[in-house]
Amino acid sequence: MVFEPKILGFLCNWCSYAGADLAGVSRIQYPTNVRVIRVMCSGRVDPVFIAEAFMNGIDGVLVLGCHLGDCHYINGNYEAELKMKMLSKTLSMINFSDRVRLDWVSAAEGARFAQIVSDFTEHIRKLGPSPVKNKKVKKEIIDNLNAVKFALCDTRLRALVARQRELTTDGNVYGEIIPTEEFEEILDNAIENEIIRHKILEKIKNKGKSVPDIAKEIEIEPHKVLRHIVTLRARGLVDVDQINEEIPTFISIKEV
Secondary structure: OOOOOOOEEEEEOOOOHHHHHHHHHHHOOOOOOOEEEEEEEEEEEEOOOOOOOOOOOOOOOEEEEEEOOOHHHOHHHHHHHHHHHHHHHHEEEEEEOHHHHEEEEOOOHHHHHHHHHHHHHHHHHHHHOOHHOOOOOOOHHHHHHHHHHHHOHHHHHHHHHHHHHHHHHHHOOOOOOHHHHHHHHHHHHHHHHHHHHHHHHHOOOOOOOOOOHHHHHHHHOOHHHHHHHHOOOOOOOOOEEEEOOOEEEEEEEOOO
16 A cells, blocks of 8 residues: 655645635646645744644645745744754654755745645655554653654744844854854754753653763763753752762652
């Protein structure tokens, strides 16, 4: 039996949705695998929506907006591009980035819409079903997607992405322009740190554990775990559970 992927499509109201409509009235053939959600702007698509879609078994996600420079809201699709880039970086850490595609379709490009849908559907067919559907690894995959969602919800990370264009073109409050490569490195570190912190919280949400035990379970060095524990305590998410022979154990004290 041929695998038929379930694909979720976020289409902007002004261009890509109209392009899809044109493909329909023009009777252009394309796969029917995409379930469409119409949004006013591609910039409205929160990366968290996509993480949740994957957690619910969607095989691929397509985000389509107006061509750059033609956004009905001027900069909305530029914002979408930055958000999707952050999402791709985050998903790449759990091997899910190949299941998302961002592209541009105008209201007059019915044929282009059909081609993008056809290409992406075939791409997902080759990748196969979402790992979430595999019962043997489902818990591990869901835990990883939860970590991704936690990172994507972090207000510090979201603020960093929101200011990316400003910081790399206009400069900060001191007039200093941050080189794109340097900003990308800062963003990569921020994403990695938030994912690790969520993994720590998952390991200690029901039972207090020591730094060495946590380090062993999530497979990173103890000194890095301790650094993240300090950050999580400062945020009010973790506290000392008990101290055994001068070795403290830590437990999550707030649902995240």
